[in-house]
Amino acid sequence: MENDNERYSRHYALSDFGFEGQQKLLNAKVLVIGAGGLGCPVLQYLVAAGVGTIGIADHDHISLSNLQRQTLYSTDDVGKKKVEVAFLKLEQLNTEINITTYPIELTSKNAWNIISEYEIIVDCTDNFATRYLINDACVLLNKPLVFGAIYKYEGQVAVFNLNLKKSKPVNYRNLFPNPPKPEDVQNCNEVGVLGVLPGMIGMMQANEVIKLITGLGDVLDGKLLTFNMLNYEIFTVDISNEDSVENLIPENREAFELTDYEFLCGISIKNIEDLSPDDFIKKNSAENTITIDVREVGELPKADFEHIQIPLSELNDKLTEIKREHIILFCQSGKRSLKAAEILMEYFGTQKKISHLKGGMTALEQRKNEQNN
Amino acid sequence: MEIKVIAFGQIAEITGKELMLEAGDIDSLKLHLIQKFPELSDKKLAFAVNKKLTQNNVILNQNDVVALMPPYSGG
Numbered sequence: 001m002e003n004d005n006e007r008y009s010r011h012y013a014l015s016d017f018g019f020e021g022q023q024k025l026l027n028a029k030v031l032v033i034g035a036g037g038l039g040c041p042v043l044q045y046l047v048a049a050g051v052g053t054i055g056i057a058d059h060d061h062i063s064l065s066n067l068q069r070q071t072l073y074s075t076d077d078v079g080k081k082k083v084e085v086a087f088l089k090l091e092q093l094n095t096e097i098n099i100t101t102y103p104i105e106l107t108s109k110n111a112w113n114i115i116s117e118y119e120i121i122v123d124c125t126d127n128f129a130t131r132y133l134i135n136d137a138c139v140l141l142n143k144p145l146v147f148g149a150i151y152k153y154e155g156q157v158a159v160f161n162l163n164l165k166k167s168k169p170v171n172y173r174n175l176f177p178n179p180p181k182p183e184d185v186q187n188c189n190e191v192g193v194l195g196v197l198p199g200m201i202g203m204m205q206a207n208e209v210i211k212l213i214t215g216l217g218d219v220l221d222g223k224l225l226t227f228n229m230l231n232y233e234i235f236t237v238d239i240s241n242e243d244s245v246e247n248l249i250p251e252n253r254e255a256f257e258l259t260d261y262e263f264l265c266g267i268s269i270k271n272i273e274d275l276s277p278d279d280f281i282k283k284n285s286a287e288n289t290i291t292i293d294v295r296e297v298g299e300l301p302k303a304d305f306e307h308i309q310i311p312l313s314e315l316n317d318k319l320t321e322i323k324r325e326h327i328i329l330f331c332q333s334g335k336r337s338l339k340a341a342e343i344l345m346e347y348f349g350t351q352k353k354i355s356h357l358k359g360g361m362t363a364l365e366q367r368k369n370e371q372n373n
Numbered sequence: 374m375e376i377k378v379i380a381f382g383q384i385a386e387i388t389g390k391e392l393m394l395e396a397g398d399i400d401s402l403k404l405h406l407i408q409k410f411p412e413l414s415d416k417k418l419a420f421a422v423n424k425k426l427t428q429n430n431v432i433l434n435q436n437d438v439v440a441l442m443p444p445y446s447g448g
Contacts, residue, residue, distance in 0.1 A: 038448045126448035149445035151382045156445050175426065176444045180417035193447055224426070226381055226442065235381070237421040237440060243428045 007096070008050055021214040022050060026097075028213045031055040031115060033106060033134060034124035035082040037198030038148045038205065040072045042122055045206035047090045050097060051213070054090075055118055057102035058082045063366050069195035079370040106130055108259050111137050120212055122146045122205055128179040129265040135160065135172040136249045140256055144212060147172060148205040153194055155201035155227045158239070159208055162221045170222040173245040179265040197229055272341045273355035275328065277367035280357045281305075289326040294340040299332065301361055312336045319347050330357035330364075374433050376402060380441040387412050388441070400430045402439060418443045 008022045028051050032042050035058040046054060060082050062073045070082075077085045083101040090099055102114055106125075115121055115137050123134050123145060131149070138145040138161050145160040163169040204227070211217045226235045250256040262268040275283060284291050284305055291307040294315065310318050312331070327344060329337040337356035344354050357364065376396050380388045387410050394409075396402035399420055407414045421440040422431050433439070 034448050036448055124448050126446060128444070128446050131446065148448065150447040151443075151445040154382055154445070174428075175419050175442075176417055177428070178417075180444055181415070198448065224442070235379075235424075235440065237424045237426050237442070239426045240428070 005096075007094070011049070016216060017214060021216070024213050024215075025050045025210070026052040028120065029053040029055075029118045030120045030122060030209055030213075031057065031118035032122045032124055033057045033130070034126065035070075035072070035086045036060070036066065036124065036126060037069045037150065037193065037195075038124035038202040039122075040070045040086075041199050041202030042124055042148075042206045042209070043086060043090055044072065044093065045203060046209060047094045047097060047099070049206075049210055050094065051209070053098045053100075053118075055100045055102060055114065056083050056086055057104065057106055057114060058086075059103060059105040061366075061370050063369060069193065069198050071199065079372075106133065108133055108137075108257050108261060112141070112253055112257065115141055115143060118143070120144050120146065120209055122148075122209060124148060124202065124205070127265075127267075129261040129267050131172065132179050132265065133259075133261040136256060136259070139171050139249050140253065145171070146205050146208045146212070148201045150193060150197050150201055152191055153197060153228060153230050155197055155204075155229070156224055157201060157204045157208065157220060157227070158224045159212070159220045159222070162212075162219065168241045170239045170241045171245070171249075173248050174239050174241055174243070175224060177245055177248055181266050194229065200229060201227065267338070268358075269338065269342060269345070271350060271354070272338070272345060273353070274358040275355050276358065277364045280328065280330070280364065283326075283328060283355070286326065288324050289328060290322060290324040291328045291330065292322075292340070293331070294329055294336050295331045295361075301365060303330070303361070312340050315340055315343055319344070322352075324352075326353045326355075328355050328357070330360055332360045333362055334358050334360040374435050374437070376433050377436070377438045378402070378406070378441065379438060382443045382445060384413070384416065384418055384441045384443045387416075396433055398430050398432050399427065399439070402433065406441075416443065 011017050011022045012019055030051050032039050035056050062077045062080055064078050072086050072089050081103055083103045087101050121138050121143050144162050147158045149156045160171045161169045208219050211219045222239050224237050250259050268274055293303055293307050293309040294312045296311045329340045331337040341354050341356045376394050378392050378394055394405050396405055419442045
């Protein structure tokens, strides 16, 4: 790379940054996990800035409701894989860097090799199972982790696993040792999010990455910053490492790969099968199967396939009414159906086969929209 | 001791953004909070005393500020 690359002339001109700073960016390897609300701005700014090697991991497809905040994607892209569209757009933005895509769902089985390839990891995911998985992997692999998360009008940013000033680096488990139960957390699908918020938080994450690589300024090393976009209030706390959380993190690679993070986060339960929308449609009409809507009466969208309705609140009283051998449960987001599956599991044990629609009607509708586009 | 409590995210929707409570340490503050807002009992949150996060039962002094920080998962 030449000193006079006009693309980076505004970086060269910056005192304290210059050619050296640019060279550091070009030599850096950054993995962005999640190409959604946070991932889009992180990717756009890191690619534009000239980070030399960038990995993008996401298994999701673009839906129309993403476009309100996920600025890499256009209306024509609905239904396509996020990483594929992101790759094409980002390649146009900067032809001089290397971008690798991972169109897969990150699990404890595949995360180790992917994360090992990079120097800085950026968490742009939208669920606790993956967040705890990434955290633990970064602790074990000793990788700096730039964390970002949002809720309605507020966002959190932090940098973990650095030990610039502290004797012992901190990680996400020093903040929240164990994942919350799914029923105690609301996600963007349910509570909404102002489209600008992930843009602002994602840009803060991109900024932390650039500062980490170039050594500029002070990174949020072991600090949690909370930003409120309604009044621009910023509240920063020091995360302490006074309590050891090492016993909560798998001991080594082998133990990590055996850890079921979805199970730990209450998203999946042993002996209860999670059905994807496609599997759900297939199995719904199978023999000796009953499909039960556990939502309250009147909740929309209505199900246009054969089913009966037993709201979760009435399930305990109606257990004896369920005769068939295979029971498929569904609700709006997949949380109540999982709760219902737990109740059935307690009552029937393994004498019946119990499964539920992961992601609920929301996932089913999204799949239908993808197929129509 | 009179303690200023500030809350974020989902927690602020239950408690309001700011309130004053009497408490001598974090454990008694938790107890008062749950008495006042029973919904808080099953919520995950981190406590920061004067902008320093703590998992322990720290002694509180007059005019200390305790922040209640819930985990956010959205992205």
